[in-house]
Amino acid sequence: MSAITFVAQTLRRNFLFRLYKYYVIDSILIIKEFGCKALLRRRGLKFVLVIVAYYLVRDTVLYILIPYGVAHRLLGLP
16 A cells, blocks of 8 residues: 555544534535625524634633743743
8 A cells, every 4th residue: 555545534533623624615516606695694604613723722822821931941931
């Protein structure tokens, strides 16, 4: 079995890959074909909440926790 086949099989089993393949790409196709209103009608408020939560966590880590950790180490802040 080649390395490419092994990697492809591993990715197929991976939950995040399946989520991306079927949910995210499908959502992009809905937006391209029918628009944002149709996406909200089909996916609902849960879809919007997942996006907001993702960016909230990401921005908290990038703009609060990492700078605080760097300042804590460099400046000896409590």
